[in-house]
Amino acid sequence: MSKRIKIIVLVIVIILGFCLVRDFFIKSIIETVISNLIGTPTRIGSFSLSVVKQSIKISNFKMYNPKGFPQDILIDIPQMGVEYDLGALLKGKVHFKRVDFELKEIAMVKNKEGKLNIDSLKIMEGKSKSTKEKKVEKPQKEIALHIDLMNLGIGRIVSKDYSVEGSEAIKVYDINLEKRYENINSLNQLVLLIIAEPLRSAGIQGLKVYTVSLLTGIAALPVAVAVTFAGRDYAQASLEVNRDKVYEIGLEMLKQMGVIKKEDSKEGVINAEVSGANVTFKLKKIDDKTTEITVYARKVGIPKPEIASGVIYKIQEQLKAK
Numbered sequence: 001m002s003k004r005i006k007i008i009v010l011v012i013v014i015i016l017g018f019c020l021v022r023d024f025f026i027k028s029i030i031e032t033v034i035s036n037l038i039g040t041p042t043r044i045g046s047f048s049l050s051v052v053k054q055s056i057k058i059s060n061f062k063m064y065n066p067k068g069f070p071q072d073i074l075i076d077i078p079q080m081g082v083e084y085d086l087g088a089l090l091k092g093k094v095h096f097k098r099v100d101f102e103l104k105e106i107a108m109v110k111n112k113e114g115k116l117n118i119d120s121l122k123i124m125e126g127k128s129k130s131t132k133e134k135k136v137e138k139p140q141k142e143i144a145l146h147i148d149l150m151n152l153g154i155g156r157i158v159s160k161d162y163s164v165e166g167s168e169a170i171k172v173y174d175i176n177l178e179k180r181y182e183n184i185n186s187l188n189q190l191v192l193l194i195i196a197e198p199l200r201s202a203g204i205q206g207l208k209v210y211t212v213s214l215l216t217g218i219a220a221l222p223v224a225v226a227v228t229f230a231g232r233d234y235a236q237a238s239l240e241v242n243r244d245k246v247y248e249i250g251l252e253m254l255k256q257m258g259v260i261k262k263e264d265s266k267e268g269v270i271n272a273e274v275s276g277a278n279v280t281f282k283l284k285k286i287d288d289k290t291t292e293i294t295v296y297a298r299k300v301g302i303p304k305p306e307i308a309s310g311v312i313y314k315i316q317e318q319l320k321a322k
Helices: 003-038 086-090 187-201 208-215 243-257 305-321
Strands: 042-050 055-064 073-084 095-110 144-161 169-186 224-227 234-239 258-264 269-274 277-287 290-299
Touching: 003 042, 003 187, 073 086, 095 187, 144 187, 144 305, 169 187, 169 305, 187 208, 234 305, 243 258, 243 269, 243 277, 243 290, 243 305, 269 305, 277 305, 290 305
Parallel strands: 095 144
Antiparallel strands: 042 055, 055 073, 073 095, 144 169, 169 224, 234 290, 258 269, 269 277, 277 290
């Protein structure tokens, strides 16, 4: 190998090494900043920054529950893309032209004491004006940045309530919604928007995060919304498990979650009451190794797809454990 070629190879290795160290360093800073802001561990799978394209790619972004709750994932974002302004960055300003979030799941957990994981995040804390009167105020130490456009794709919310007697009550809100926002002006706004909007879209009411998000000045309205889920009274999934096994686990989970009213193993149908809703569990054999499961749920005639999805979620989790 000639001396010239060796020099070229060495330069390439040095550049690649620098990029890896640079990306690792930036990834660590982001994890630390968000962890301190939220008050709970945050981890990033991979981080890649391109100076030429002025873009950032992040994968497997995970935020975990605060202390006092199961150490599971609170927010799961498999993919995140950013288009940044290099000129602004050189001037010491953080300006993102566009941010794309693929939010797979938010876990809303109520512990045995009746406290919510979301309400227990550091970003929800407010400073009281008096010791006698506790009021939620605008969060302090806002971290400045500006985002021209943010696209937020929302998957689902998994709600787990451990304050009830017996097995935890599980509801899954399959939202499948996309929203677009303009002119976000701080990291606090961004984080609160990512937490609050899925919960608001699911119709979950009375949460502290709504009040706190308003106090941060979130006034940007979505300029585009696409909803793929509305008014269904059922949830459905195809499992690579034989029919008898699915029926066995389904019956076991429904007994844990509620009360069995009627069961028919031959037809693959179970009727039960779960969280006050009438639930019908039906199986369809696709082949020897594949079974389609459909769960219907209604409460006083009102569709409750979150309860139906919760049953399927519980079955899938049980199958993973075995």
